[in-house]
Amino acid sequence: MAIGSLPPIERKEGGKNEEIRDETTPLLPIIQENGEFSEFNGASFPGAVFNLSTTIVGAGIMALPATMKVLGLVPGILMIIFVAFLTESSVEMLIRFSRAGKATSYGGVMGDAFGRCGRMLLQISVTVNNMGMMIVYMIIIGDVLSGTSSSSIHHSGILEGWFGEHWWNSRAFVLLATTLIVFVPLTSFKRVDSLRYTSALSVALAVVFVVITAGIAIIKLLNGSILMPRLFPKISDLASVWNLFTAVPVVVTAYICHFNVHSIDNELEDSSQIRPIVQTSLALCSIVYIATSFFAFLLFGDSTLDDVLANFDSYLGISYSSILNDIVRVSYAxxxxLVFPMIFFALRLNLDGLIFPLASPLSSDNRRFAFITVTLLSLSYLAAIFVPSIWDAFQFTGATAAVCIGFIFPAAITLRDPHGIATNRDRILSAFMIVLAVFSSAVAIYSDAHSLFQKSKEA
Known part of the structure; x- marks a missing residue:
């Protein structure tokens, strides 16, 4: 069954603005004390597309060019497209079983298939995955704006490069200011649709990075200072064959957005729009991913680093190189x-459902809402300041929790088939998803463990 054949979710009688209640459902139209509905009439199509696209395109975009260096352009681009279609299938399965079980959250459909343990397992996975992502995002922001030191080498941040070293552009102060000025206001919204404008800006900033990278690459290609990159991987020995598999986890986890699909779907005035929203978002993100990977690999070739943003810390070989480097880094920061609040939204809802499963909806309890919000922001800030090496720790959790959320859980729900609606194609595809996810996790965990072992050995 294609995602286009999904029926709309059943709403309660009483009008299009009727509220759907669930312990992990975001704030929806509320009946005010005078009995009238609030002004919220449902999320718009563009807003939903931008919110879902922002959920997808996070920090992973900077790791994709390195996969081209490993796989070559042709296999790399084909794999990006393939995983996009696989993601659409997993989202379709998730929504289809949600419709059958009348579930309005990811946790709800997991609970429908596997009971309370299934719901809790999903909530734990989202909490671990999203908390790790938020901390890594803060670390990246600190590195870009304030600089970082690695192996006794100091890399100046943008603010330090512009104004010199001062107390107000130190890592702790910059992240505190970012938290208070940006994160606190944006995480205070109770509807995901309230983030549609910032999500649109976030996607635009990602496009700015692509456009600048493409422009530089094309200019250098025309003047003959760079050559066309490799189309296929270099295979010389067994180690080079194994190295190909290390690119799989990066691409497999590039489209993880499942934890926000229900929140976006629940706020739509017409829930049948979830089909074009998912397809449009995946198409938009695929274009951004392919363009970023192609032009960055074309520009840097075999010198492409694991985080391509680090390549923009040196002379690019064209006029105004330093200015373009700063624009790229500022736009990415x-x-x-602006991605941070979208990840935070799902984290807060699932953590609340995990800790307070029997409480009233989070949107109706301002004290609980504020307490969880402040606690999560504080923990993220402190972790990013005092434990910057937490990146290594969350590489392991991301390698497991992310693939569970994106592929293993939707496939397991389909194989469980609590409503008898799965087809043979669904079962075959689900089995393939689980095998791919387990393999991806195993490769990522081995690669991370090997990297940590090498670092400790060198130290």
């Missing part, structure tokens, strides 16, 4: 800042 801004992009990450």
């Amino acid at each position: 801004g992009h990450i800042m």
